[in-house]
Each structure stands twice: as C-alpha cells, then as structure tokens.
Amino acid sequence: MEVWRIGLGCIVFLEPSLTVSEQNLADRVRYILRSNIFDVAELERLCREAVPSSDENATAEEAAPQIAEHPTNVNADVNTPVVVDSNDDGTVAQELELEHMRSTLEEAIVETRSTPLENRPRLPRIALSKRNRAVVRALNPMLVTYLEASRDLCETDSILFGAALAVCRIIGAKLSTAGRATGQSSVIPAWRIRIEERIAKARALIGRLICFRSGNNRPRIVRTVRMAFAGTNVSLSQPDIMQKLTERIDDLKQRIAAWGKQIRRYTERSTRFNQNRHFRSDQKRMYKSLERPMVSGTGPAPNQAATAAFWRGLWSEPISHSEGPWTEVVASQ
Structure with missing residues (x-):
C-alpha cells in the first residue's frame, strides 16, 4: 500500500501535468x-x-480514481502477495508485516528458552543486503521489552x-538441523566415497x-x-594371456592398497x-575424546589349570591330514 501511495503521490503532487495510465503505474509499483x-x-x-496530510491524501485519491481496487503488496518475509483494500490506511501492510515479525520473534524466543544449549541449531552467515x-532494524526495537x-x-x-x-526464519535462510553437541559431522566426505567406489x-x-x-x-566374463x-595390444587369443591376466590382477591389487x-x-x-582445533577451543573436550572405555569381560576369569587344559586339548592331540597332489608340486618347486 505504501508503494502505491508513493507512486500516486509523486505523480499528483510533483508532476500534476503528467498523465500516467493504470498499467504504467502498476508496472512501476x-x-x-x-x-x-x-x-x-x-x-x-x-x-x-x-502524502503529508489527510486532505492531500483525499485529493490524491480523487485525482486518480482509476487505480485498481485491490492492489497487492509483497510480504517481505515470505514473498507472497497480501491483498490490501484501497480504502484502508497506507500503514496496514506494514503493520501486518511487523505483526508477523513480532509473532515470529516471540515463537523463536520461547523455543530457544525451552531448548538446551547443545540442541540449538547452527545459524548460517547472512548476507548484508538491504x-x-x-x-x-525492524526487530531491534521489539527486543527492548524482552531485554528489560x-x-x-x-x-x-x-x-x-x-x-x-x-x-x-523471516528472510528464509536455511538452518542446520544438527545440534551443537554432535561434534564432527557423521556425513562421509565426498573424497572418501569416490575412493571407496574405485576400490569396489x-x-x-x-x-x-x-x-x-x-x-x-x-x-559377461x-x-x-x-x-x-x-x-x-593384449588380445584374448594370444598365448601369454594368462601372464597378462596375472599382471593385470597384481596391478589392480597394488592400486587398491595405494x-x-x-x-x-x-x-x-x-x-x-x-x-588441534578442539585443543585450542576446548582442551577438556579434546582430552575426553582421547579416553578409551575400559573393556571388561563378563563372569569370573578362568584359572590357570582350566586354561592349560583347554589349550592342551587343541595342541597335544595328534591329527592326521590328507594331503592332495598339489603338495608334491609345491615341494618339487
């Protein structure tokens, strides 16, 4: 509504001899x-x-009676049009926007008070746009009541x-859902995914x-x-194809190891x-991350006699193996 009033007031009071059509005024707005x-x-x-006074405002409205009955004003927080009647005061759209900001601020403060510090979302960097x-600047005066x-x-x-x-939330910035206590991100980095795909x-x-x-x-094979x-230059019909296959397999194994x-x-x-980053910011947290939990078995520890009897049953009994013909080949080589 303010923009329509500005455009209409400038045309009527600053340039009374200039004729502007409805479409031209709507395009400017x-x-x-x-x-x-x-x-x-x-x-x-x-x-x-x-529009300095109400009398001049009435004159301006009489001078341009052909303005659309329901102009639209863009709500700055969600970028959706809000229909405002032309007979309403010019501050209606601004009051609606400020009321929405005030309710958003109140909800955010109540939510923050009931949320632990470690579960608060990470706030992104905001661009310094107009x-x-x-x-x-619109939210700063609203904070006075809460701070007092x-x-x-x-x-x-x-x-x-x-x-x-x-x-x-008002400007539509993307907020991280992860809390502050999650520490290092659990998402696998892209470089590791690429290397693991090569290995597979x-x-x-x-x-x-x-x-x-x-x-x-x-x-398929x-x-x-x-x-x-x-x-x-290797073909499957050449006589040394088995050697080439072995060399190719060894090369792939070396790449996997690398x-x-x-x-x-x-x-x-x-x-x-x-x-190093945690040591500079929070040494206690860094030392705590280095601690390893104590692993203890369940139940009483076995005595020496039971342990010796267990391993004697595995290593002292003679076992006869059936060796295949490949052992003779290995022995001859």
Whole structure:
C-alpha cells in the first residue's frame, strides 16, 4: 500500500501535468517491489513526504480514481502477495508485516528458552543486503521489552539467540538441523566415497579376471576381460594371456592398497586437524575424546589349570591330514 501511495503521490503532487495510465503505474509499483530498492523505514519516510496530510491524501485519491481496487503488496518475509483494500490506511501492510515479525520473534524466543544449549541449531552467515538489514532494524526495537524483563545472563543469551533465529526464519535462510553437541559431522566426505567406489570396482574386476583365468568363458566374463584390456595390444587369443591376466590382477591389487593408504592418510590428517582445533577451543573436550572405555569381560576369569587344559586339548592331540597332489608340486618347486 505504501508503494502505491508513493507512486500516486509523486505523480499528483510533483508532476500534476503528467498523465500516467493504470498499467504504467502498476508496472512501476511491481518493479519497486521486486527490486527491493527501499526498505521498510525508507518506504515509510517516502510515504510521509509524498502524502503529508489527510486532505492531500483525499485529493490524491480523487485525482486518480482509476487505480485498481485491490492492489497487492509483497510480504517481505515470505514473498507472497497480501491483498490490501484501497480504502484502508497506507500503514496496514506494514503493520501486518511487523505483526508477523513480532509473532515470529516471540515463537523463536520461547523455543530457544525451552531448548538446551547443545540442541540449538547452527545459524548460517547472512548476507548484508538491504532487505536483511531492514529486517534487523525492524526487530531491534521489539527486543527492548524482552531485554528489560531479563533476569540473568542466560536469559539474555536466549533472547538474543531467539532474535537471530527469528531473523533467519523471516528472510528464509536455511538452518542446520544438527545440534551443537554432535561434534564432527557423521556425513562421509565426498573424497572418501569416490575412493571407496574405485576400490569396489577394482575388486569386482579382479573377481572377473580370476574367473576367466580359472576357465569361466561366459559372455559377461569375457566382455569384462576385454574391457579391462581396452586400449592395449593384449588380445584374448594370444598365448601369454594368462601372464597378462596375472599382471593385470597384481596391478589392480597394488592400486587398491595405494587407495587404502590414501584413505588412512587423509583420515589421520583430518583427525589431527580436529584435535588441534578442539585443543585450542576446548582442551577438556579434546582430552575426553582421547579416553578409551575400559573393556571388561563378563563372569569370573578362568584359572590357570582350566586354561592349560583347554589349550592342551587343541595342541597335544595328534591329527592326521590328507594331503592332495598339489603338495608334491609345491615341494618339487
């Protein structure tokens, strides 16, 4: 409503000889609303300058009787149009917006007071835009009542955190659902997922190559073996194909070992980084994370005689094995 009044007042009082159509005025209002050129305080000041008194306001309304009966004003917090009657006062939309901000602030403060410190959401960084600054300036006067009634520092902290939470909700910022006590994120990093996928593919390929080397000539196995040697001069019909298969399998095993060491190296580096960061911020928490729980067995410990009898039954009894022909081959080599 303020933007319509500003546009109409400027046209009537500043340029009385200029004729503006309904569509032109509506386009100007829509442009101002979408571009967020003015904040709430600036719109109110311009409205007072454009329409200084009620008599002039009536004159302005008589000078432009063809304005749409139900203009729309954009609600700044959810970006949805709010229909305002043209006969209402120009501050109706602003009052509705401030009332919504006040209710959001009250809900956020009540929620913060009843939420433990470790379960509070993490607040994101907010861009310093005109709209965000306008929301903060509108909420600051509302905090006076809550801060004056605060009894201790903990309640003051809850009020300020609730105000920050209300700002994030009004501007539509994305809040993290994880609490502060979760510590290190449980989400697997992307680099580890990529390396583990490479290891899984390499192990599957090793299995196919071993099957082919053992005499499995199914079309799916043969197709996989050909893909494994793609880009090389190796063909499945050459006489030294078994040696090439062994070399390829060994190469894949070495790659898997290297990728495993890479994961361990990155994990150790991440652990050292987190420990150094926790040591700078909270040494007690860091030392507590290094403690290992005591593992104790259930029931009484066995005595020496029972232990000796148990292992004597495993190692003292003679056992005859049936050796296959492969043992003679190994012995001859």
